[in-house]
Amino acid sequence: MNRKFLAAIFAGILLLHSGWVVYTQNAKAPRPLRMEKVKGDLYMISGEGGNVAVYVTSEGVVLVDDMFDRNHVDILAQVKSVTDKPIKYVLNTHQHDDHAGGDFKMLPIAEVIAHRNARANLVHIQQPYYEDTPGTPIGLPRITFTDEASVFLGGKEVRAKYFGRGHTSGDAVVIFPDLGVIHTGDLFLGKQAPRAGAPPSTRPPGVNIYVDYAQGGSFMDWTRTLDGVLSLQFDTVIPGHGSLSNKADIVQFRSDLETMRTRLIGIVKASTTKDSMVNILESDYGWQAKGCPLTPPTSGCLQFQQSDAMFAELKR
Ligand SMILES: [Zn+2]
16 A cells, blocks of 8 residues: 555545534524324324425335435334334435435435436535535435336335426425325425515415526426426325325415416517516516525525526517
């Protein structure tokens, strides 16, 4: 072993060690989670990050998403409260760390499945963990799909489908065909309960979304992607965030998104800078351009990188 080689190993150990120190010193405490029954043997875990679907079968459990790395232990405990069966599969709706941040810890115990673009985004960006701590380990799914993939377990089916770009370039919608339930990931966001005593909103129709342009998202394609989702047979919806919803809620969300986008396109086509678009988003739709960090990509937060990309896309 020559000295250069030894020095390289030593530098590598130092690097790993410093990442670990940052991670362990800055790791946030997880918020408590809760679980509710959706239908039959299907449950939803919420409380932090994206909603997690838990499907119990006689041969094991299928999860859709696994929240942040820091939620792993609580997710295992929530699953354990309804079944002794092991988690066998995790389907990712996309690669953001509030949905897929638990992959690294799931990989030793379950197969993780994602759209091939979601995995490619993870490999390419190497910084998927917007909200979590620097140094949080990245778990790469071992199985990917392009159009559709099904898991058959204990006589039940869970199907993931890809309908195109929207929130990212790799958004999967997961269907529980026997129950008429879907998990939309962040292609659709459910209603959040209004603040107690808040006056009714006077805003024009619109949605608080995040178009992740850095990871292939598209405002223009989003409605077409939702049309694909709406072609499915279902009545109940587990949204990426927010409370349990139904098909009519997605129809409304799609309509509000299109109304808002049409108005923005009109403004953008008549402008030479993004300012008027940003001003309208802030004043009329409650988005926030100033005071947003570059990351995390927050719904309704218009980070500068995103407003440039959005202006360019709507100008086309
Ligand atoms: Zn997301």
